[in-house]
Amino acid sequence: MSSSCIIDARGITTRFGATVVHRDIDLCVRTGEVMALIGESGSGKTTLLRELLGLSRPSAGTIRVFGVPLQGCSEEALALNRRRWGVLFQEGALFSALSVYDNVALPLHELRALPEDVVRELVMLKLALVEIDTASASKLPAQLSGGMVKRVALARALALDPELLFLDEPTAGLDPERSAGFVALIERLRRELNLTVVMVTHDVDTLIALADRVAVLADQRLITVGPLWDVVKFPHDFVRSFFLGHTSRCEQEKIDDFRRGLVQSRRAA
Amino acid sequence: MPMNEDSSGESAAGAAGTRPGARAAPGAAGSASDATAGSAAQAAADATVRATTLAGDDASAHPPRARRVVDPDGRARIQVSGQWVLRALLPQAAALHRRLMGYARDAGVRWDLQGVQTLDAAGALLLWRSWGRRRPQVLLRPEHEAAFADLSPEPAPPPPRPVHDPLALVVGIGRNALALGSHLQQIVLLSGQLVFDALRLARNPQRVPWREISANVYRTGAQALPIIALVGFLVGIVLSYLSAKQLASYGANIYIINLLGVGIVRELGPMLAAILVAGRSGSSMTAQLGVMRVTEELDALTVMGISQTLRLVLPKVLALAIAMPLLVLWCNFIALLGGMLAAKQELGVTYRQFLQTLPSTLPVANLWLGVGKGVLFGVLIAVIACHYGLRIKPNTESLAAGTTDAVVASITTVILVDAAIAIIFSSVGLR
Numbered sequence: 001m002s003s004s005c006i007i008d009a010r011g012i013t014t015r016f017g018a019t020v021v022h023r024d025i026d027l028c029v030r031t032g033e034v035m036a037l038i039g040e041s042g043s044g045k046t047t048l049l050r051e052l053l054g055l056s057r058p059s060a061g062t063i064r065v066f067g068v069p070l071q072g073c074s075e076e077a078l079a080l081n082r083r084r085w086g087v088l089f090q091e092g093a094l095f096s097a098l099s100v101y102d103n104v105a106l107p108l109h110e111l112r113a114l115p116e117d118v119v120r121e122l123v124m125l126k127l128a129l130v131e132i133d134t135a136s137a138s139k140l141p142a143q144l145s146g147g148m149v150k151r152v153a154l155a156r157a158l159a160l161d162p163e164l165l166f167l168d169e170p171t172a173g174l175d176p177e178r179s180a181g182f183v184a185l186i187e188r189l190r191r192e193l194n195l196t197v198v199m200v201t202h203d204v205d206t207l208i209a210l211a212d213r214v215a216v217l218a219d220q221r222l223i224t225v226g227p228l229w230d231v232v233k234f235p236h237d238f239v240r241s242f243f244l245g246h247t248s249r250c251e252q253e254k255i256d257d258f259r260r261g262l263v264q265s266r267r268a269a
Numbered sequence: 270m271p272m273n274e275d276s277s278g279e280s281a282a283g284a285a286g287t288r289p290g291a292r293a294a295p296g297a298a299g300s301a302s303d304a305t306a307g308s309a310a311q312a313a314a315d316a317t318v319r320a321t322t323l324a325g326d327d328a329s330a331h332p333p334r335a336r337r338v339v340d341p342d343g344r345a346r347i348q349v350s351g352q353w354v355l356r357a358l359l360p361q362a363a364a365l366h367r368r369l370m371g372y373a374r375d376a377g378v379r380w381d382l383q384g385v386q387t388l389d390a391a392g393a394l395l396l397w398r399s400w401g402r403r404r405p406q407v408l409l410r411p412e413h414e415a416a417f418a419d420l421s422p423e424p425a426p427p428p429p430r431p432v433h434d435p436l437a438l439v440v441g442i443g444r445n446a447l448a449l450g451s452h453l454q455q456i457v458l459l460s461g462q463l464v465f466d467a468l469r470l471a472r473n474p475q476r477v478p479w480r481e482i483s484a485n486v487y488r489t490g491a492q493a494l495p496i497i498a499l500v501g502f503l504v505g506i507v508l509s510y511l512s513a514k515q516l517a518s519y520g521a522n523i524y525i526i527n528l529l530g531v532g533i534v535r536e537l538g539p540m541l542a543a544i545l546v547a548g549r550s551g552s553s554m555t556a557q558l559g560v561m562r563v564t565e566e567l568d569a570l571t572v573m574g575i576s577q578t579l580r581l582v583l584p585k586v587l588a589l590a591i592a593m594p595l596l597v598l599w600c601n602f603i604a605l606l607g608g609m610l611a612a613k614q615e616l617g618v619t620y621r622q623f624l625q626t627l628p629s630t631l632p633v634a635n636l637w638l639g640v641g642k643g644v645l646f647g648v649l650i651a652v653i654a655c656h657y658g659l660r661i662k663p664n665t666e667s668l669a670a671g672t673t674d675a676v677v678a679s680i681t682t683v684i685l686v687d688a689a690i691a692i693i694f695s696s697v698g699l700r
Binding site: 084117 | 398664665
């Protein structure tokens with residue numbers, strides 16, 4: 001195990017019947033970085049994410065998270081390992097029968113170690129973090145707007161203060177203001193907690209604001225992995241069309257400026 | 270809660286303050302921690318709590334620690350260090366909290382959090398609660414400033430308790446009665462809509478959804494044949510076997526044929542088929558429509574201008590109206606077969622005798638009645654199942670409740686209707 005890799009995936013190959021989705025992919029996510037995964041639709045981003053989460057199993061290859069292999073370790077070790085992750089699903093995946101409060105409280109209750117008033121305060125902190133007001137805490141997920149579902153789902157993903165956060169299309173369905181708030185929130189969390197983030201996204205703004213490194217999935221492989229300013233120069237049709245009109249924004253100095261501005265504007269607000 | 274208290278020599282690299290020697294660990298008892306708090310003022314306490322977490326975990330290498338040291342100027346300082354994250358705190362949160370409360374009792378004490386490597390909301394909250402929900406004099410790493418910014422001086426208000434209503438029982442009965450009324454109303458509306466749809470289709474026969482109908486006939490009819498055969502066969506055997514015991518004692522062996530014929534064809538066949546179909550196909554219809562509600566497929570149909578009743582409900586109702594009478598016949602046939610085998614075994618009624626006597630003891634009106642009941646039950650089951658399916662709200666709980674209710678309601682309705690028919694047709698087909 002290379003110690004700097006929180007996620008260490010080697011030789012990942014995925015086949016569905018005769019279709020090969022991934023061919024021999026190696027991916028290392030370093031501690032404390034934001035790794036973004038991009039690729040055209042159908043390139044297997046979500047499949048790769050599901051494999052990193054241990055929800056589905058690659059046809060070949062090994063994945064280690066925190067040095068623990070996802071396949072072949074005991075259920076208990078995997079469950080302990082998973083408590084250190086938070087996952088934000090694309091559609092939120094809130095438990096529809098539970099209220100907003102109970103959704104966020106569930107992982108805390110599952111620990112069976114915290115008194116109720118501590119759980120309540122932690123839940124309220126998390127909900128305040130994602131700007132969900134107290135009145136909405138007793139609502140059911142069906143009564144929430146799409147953006148609110150996403151924010152509650154983020155609060156749930158953060159309930160156990162994870163070290164590793166998986167985000168599937170985090171800013172899709174959020175208005176620009178919220179999406180900027182979301183970006184600032186992730187930025188703050190990783191500063192405070194040394195959070196490592198793996199995200200799948202289509203949003204260039206999110207990439208510019210957050211991503212330390214970008215992995216591009218195309219032609220069944222990771223065609224390039226690197227900082228945004230290097231990735232935009234990669235000669236591939238998908239990369240060209242993805243960053244069409246954004247290439248100049250992705251220069252290193254501009255990104256640094258942009259992020260400084262973002263932090264300052266949030267601080268001012 | 271087990272807690273290790275290290276001596277300072279073992280744990281304190283670069284610790285200021287005097288060596289206190291090992292003291293008794295404050296255990297689970299609250300009084301012990303109070304005693305600690307009192308004596309802590311004199312001696313520089315050094316206590317370290319080890320976290321028991323995952324091997325190779327960063328948090329277990331730097332567990333959360335809190336120790337009291339006395340600075341050269343004589344003021345006490347609480348040195349807090351390590352990983353103050355939920356995972357690391359969990360094994361001894363209660364003990365740590367008690368000790369911190371003890372330290373915090375001394376108002377003049379300074380808190381030094383510069384040794385804290387990581388601090389999450391849970392860690393900040395633990396310190397905050399120990400401080401009595403206000404900020405003491407504290408030295409803090411700048412990146413940890415934000416963790417305390419959100420904490421409020423007021424504890425989170427407890428959730429409002431549900432008020433106990435003394436009339437809850439009456440309210441419940443009334444609500445159920447109203448719910449029953451609304452179910453009946455909606456079923457009538459749905460049935461009316463289906464009639465309109467059917468009339469519309471009769472005028473435009475090319476729009477009849479044949480594919481859906483035939484798919485439903487296959488799923489609800491053809492695929493139900495094996496299970497209905499199995500159940501029908503066993504019920505036939507049991508009925509014949511039990512009756513044989515009674516009939517033999519009267520010497521009325523031959524009447525087994527009358528009994529099985531009327532009992533199965535008129536009553537048991539339609540009933541068995543209806544109960545099995547309600548459990549098998551009714552529940553799947555409800556669940557299908559319910560999931561389509563959850564995934565917004567129903568809404569998608571509506572905005573395309575496609576009628577839900579025409580495309581989804583009517584094919585199911587028509588399919589069951591076709592499949593059910595056929596299943597009734599199939600069930601009759603197999604159950605009679607089972608009965609015939611048992612009659613031969615128990616009473617010595619030969620197959621030839623059984624088959625020759627059956628038509629003369631069983632007026633054909635019974636067959637029509639049974640098949641007619643099959644059509645009616647099929648329509649009832651499909652309409653009730655679809656009604657509950659369309660009422661499902663987009664959440665899992667409602668889906669589960671709706672499916673259960675659909676099966677219970679359709680079986681109950683079938684039995685009620687069957688009883689009514691038994692009375693209405695009591696003079697038909699019996700002699």
